[in-house]
Amino acid sequence: MRHLLGIRGLTPEEALGILDEAPRYQDVADQPVPRVPVLVGRTVTHLFMEPSTRTQASFQLAAKRLSAEPLSFVPKSSSLTKGETFLDTARTLASMAPDIVVVRSAESGAPHVLAREIPTAQVINAGDGISEHPTQALLDAFTIRKHLGRIAGVRVTIIGDLLHSRVFRSNARLLTMLGAEVRCCGPPTLVPPGLDRLGVRSLLHLEEALEGAEAVMVLRIQHERMHASFIPTEREYYREFGLTGERLARTDNAIVLHPGPLNRGVEISSEVADGPRSVILDQVRNGVAVRMAVLAEIARSSPRSQRTDG
Amino acid sequence: MDPTGDLDAVMDLRFAEGRIAAVGEDLAEPGDRVVDVDGLVAAPGFCDMHVHFREPGLEYKETVASGAAAAVAGGFTAVACMANTDPVNDSPSVTAHIRQLAEQAGLAHVHPIAATTQGMAGERISEFGSLKEAGAVAVSDDGLPVGDPAVMRKALEYSRLHDLPVIEHCETLELTGEGAMREGAYAAWIGLPGIPAASEFIAVERNIALAEITGARLHIAHLSTERSAAAVRRAKAAGMRVTAEVTPHHLVLTEEAVGDYDTAAKMKPPLAADADREALLTAIADGTADAIATDHAPHHEDEKKLCFQSAPFGIVGLETAVPLVLDRLVTSGAISLARAVRLLSTGPRRILGLPGGHLRPGSPADITLLDLEATGTIDPESFRSRGRSTPFAGLSLKGQVAATWVGGREVYSRNAGR
Numbered sequence: 001m002r003h004l005l006g007i008r009g010l011t012p013e014e015a016l017g018i019l020d021e022a023p024r025y026q027d028v029a030d031q032p033v034p035r036v037p038v039l040v041g042r043t044v045t046h047l048f049m050e051p052s053t054r055t056q057a058s059f060q061l062a063a064k065r066l067s068a069e070p071l072s073f074v075p076k077s078s079s080l081t082k083g084e085t086f087l088d089t090a091r092t093l094a095s096m097a098p099d100i101v102v103v104r105s106a107e108s109g110a111p112h113v114l115a116r117e118i119p120t121a122q123v124i125n126a127g128d129g130i131s132e133h134p135t136q137a138l139l140d141a142f143t144i145r146k147h148l149g150r151i152a153g154v155r156v157t158i159i160g161d162l163l164h165s166r167v168f169r170s171n172a173r174l175l176t177m178l179g180a181e182v183r184c185c186g187p188p189t190l191v192p193p194g195l196d197r198l199g200v201r202s203l204l205h206l207e208e209a210l211e212g213a214e215a216v217m218v219l220r221i222q223h224e225r226m227h228a229s230f231i232p233t234e235r236e237y238y239r240e241f242g243l244t245g246e247r248l249a250r251t252d253n254a255i256v257l258h259p260g261p262l263n264r265g266v267e268i269s270s271e272v273a274d275g276p277r278s279v280i281l282d283q284v285r286n287g288v289a290v291r292m293a294v295l296a297e298i299a300r301s302s303p304r305s306q307r308t309d310g
Numbered sequence: 311m312d313p314t315g316d317l318d319a320v321m322d323l324r325f326a327e328g329r330i331a332a333v334g335e336d337l338a339e340p341g342d343r344v345v346d347v348d349g350l351v352a353a354p355g356f357c358d359m360h361v362h363f364r365e366p367g368l369e370y371k372e373t374v375a376s377g378a379a380a381a382v383a384g385g386f387t388a389v390a391c392m393a394n395t396d397p398v399n400d401s402p403s404v405t406a407h408i409r410q411l412a413e414q415a416g417l418a419h420v421h422p423i424a425a426t427t428q429g430m431a432g433e434r435i436s437e438f439g440s441l442k443e444a445g446a447v448a449v450s451d452d453g454l455p456v457g458d459p460a461v462m463r464k465a466l467e468y469s470r471l472h473d474l475p476v477i478e479h480c481e482t483l484e485l486t487g488e489g490a491m492r493e494g495a496y497a498a499w500i501g502l503p504g505i506p507a508a509s510e511f512i513a514v515e516r517n518i519a520l521a522e523i524t525g526a527r528l529h530i531a532h533l534s535t536e537r538s539a540a541a542v543r544r545a546k547a548a549g550m551r552v553t554a555e556v557t558p559h560h561l562v563l564t565e566e567a568v569g570d571y572d573t574a575a576k577m578k579p580p581l582a583a584d585a586d587r588e589a590l591l592t593a594i595a596d597g598t599a600d601a602i603a604t605d606h607a608p609h610h611e612d613e614k615k616l617c618f619q620s621a622p623f624g625i626v627g628l629e630t631a632v633p634l635v636l637d638r639l640v641t642s643g644a645i646s647l648a649r650a651v652r653l654l655s656t657g658p659r660r661i662l663g664l665p666g667g668h669l670r671p672g673s674p675a676d677i678t679l680l681d682l683e684a685t686g687t688i689d690p691e692s693f694r695s696r697g698r699s700t701p702f703a704g705l706s707l708k709g710q711v712a713a714t715w716v717g718g719r720e721v722y723s724r725n726a727g728r
Contacts, residue, residue, distance in 0.1 A: 198499060
């Protein structure tokens with residue numbers, strides 16, 4: 001795998017390969033010295049054009065546990081020149097001959113631009129605009145498989161802001177590719193037309209969408225959506241779409257996932273978030289292992305390892 | 311080939327003093343310079359009624375001279391350029407300045423379109439009378455559509471005084487929001503904010519309603535949706551003075567051309583669904599659309615190299631339009647060659663009140679010579695335009711511009727490459 005630009009472009013074999021490798025890396029965390037010499041001497045540059053605490057920490061920890069040299073590159077971007085900064089940043093970065101670049105951007109397609117502009121680097125998408133967040137989808141799929149024993153045939157319901165969610169897009173692609181049955185539901189203002197192309201079934205009413213679900217994925221609702229009048233108020237959102245214990249009872253004893261950070265009392269009740277079916281903290285744990293598996297897989301096809309391996 | 315007189319024959323054209331002196335057989339007189347164009351089609355000079363030449367103010371994107379060079383290389387003897395320069399063309403001095411720059415370039419005729427409102431701010435209408443006197447052929451706030459319906463109504467009412475067409479880029483900016491491509495399955499698929507089709511057709515329907523109550527001449531720029539085309543068709547059937555244009559890219563491509571966030575497929579209105587494209591093909595064939603116009607909108611390479619959402623809207627079109635029309639519309643059988651010439655020459659000239667559009671004695675000796683058999687590959691590096699962004703790069707097309715004549719003078723020849 002040269003890059004991980006999105007789930008789009010990934011084959012089912014490649015995706016399953018990462019999920020199969022991840023447990024090995026999960027064991028690393030439990031070792032006395034949680035470190036393996038997979039990426040010794042390689043730089044992993046974290047180019048975060050958009051603030052992110054969790055994903056960046058998760059990637060940094062993954063890189064460190066693989067013995068890579070993690071480098072943070074967090075340019076100050078003014079809203080006026082953010083695009084220009086990005087191109088110039090890419091060129092600056094290119095001059096340093098980085099091995100792996102983990103990129104997060106508010107712009108859809110930024111990892112594609114980076115992969116084009118830095119032909120020597122390998123690019124991992126850590127979230128781009130409203131497009132994709134492939135490592136999040138991989139860790140979600142890993143978590144579902146870990147708890148339910150399979151992905152094929154699993155009934156997954158995704159709730160929330162489907163219009164702006166890269167987590168939704170990557171998950172819809174990956175889960176349907178691996179044979180899950182994906183239903184989704186959100187306020188009609190946040191459900192774009194044409195979702196059937198992603199292979200998911202979009203339902204108007206939450207009760208119907210939850211019926212018989214084995215896994216429920218709750219998406220984070222952004223505060224700014226209220227200003228743009230996509231939803232009237234947070235209170236109203238919770239009334240219509242918040243995942244409560246009562247609503248969860250309609251499912252087939254579903255596990256509950258959330259990419260974090262949580263808005264308690266908006267998209268999810270504390271009762272559910274902290275309840276027995278919540279796997280939210282396990283997702284975070286799995287995230288490091290899955291990202292280690294992705295980094296290791298990418299490194300295998302690096303130009304550098306081909307040189308070393310002859 | 312003169313579509314207005316159903317003329318399609320092997321004949322001589324005799325020019326004198328920059329005008330067509332005669333059309334017929336064996337016209338050569340002693341002392342004449344004879345140019346043999348055997349095998350080529352001579353059409354009345356093409357006119358692109360929708361281009362952006364960026365001068366004054368944004369010369370790094372395009373100048374009047376580079377734009378005019380691109381025009382003649384693309385087979386256009388005349389263009390009409392939009393007012394969104396810096397400063398905006400809302401004053402007779404800017405209008406006159408653009409015309410002067412075009413005269414210095416000495417290539418295509420460049421007809422300025424003045425701003426509908428002062429500063430294109432959408433508040434107070436411009437000085438239509440003085441602007442027309444200075445050479446403006448129409449008014450338009452292209453790119454910054456007139457939002458306030460009361461202002462639009464006044465512009466349409468006032469335009470009747472000088473019989474100036476009001477050209478409107480029909481878009482409801484509130485519905486466009488942060489949209490970067492057409493809303494629909496492809497936008498949902500690759501994760502880009504969408505521009506709904508309603509952003510266009512609601513504005514089309516509003517402006518047609520305002521044209522109806524004012525009796526003014528309304529020209530709808532770059533139709534892109536099925537429903538917009540239907541609205542124009544209804545207005546024409548009702549006898550209104552409404553005209554419309556379609557771009558080659560909306561006739562050839564769909565939203566899928568965005569591919570992997572390709573900024574060469576980012577323009578307004580955005581590329582639409584295949585059903586829209588089919589409806590536009592019908593519109594150019596049945597007379598709903600009067601013109602094919604490119605919306606030539608050059609940007610600097612650095613700007614179009616940004617990420618999709620940050621990159622500006624707009625692609626170049628002058629040097630790709632005619633081969634696209636010949637290969638994708640005429641050869642494919644969507645329209646006849648005569649209809650193509652009407653859409654590229656007669657139609658736009660009629661709307662703007664320009665001479666030509668036919669090959670009758672007395673009209674300007676502005677001729678586009680076509681080689682229907684020649685095949686060429688679109689190579690942005692060879693463009694005369696300063697803009698290079700086109701979704702058609704590398705496309706091989708049959709049917710090329712062989713030469714362009716303006717005022718009885720050859721200003722471009724494919725063989726000479728100048």
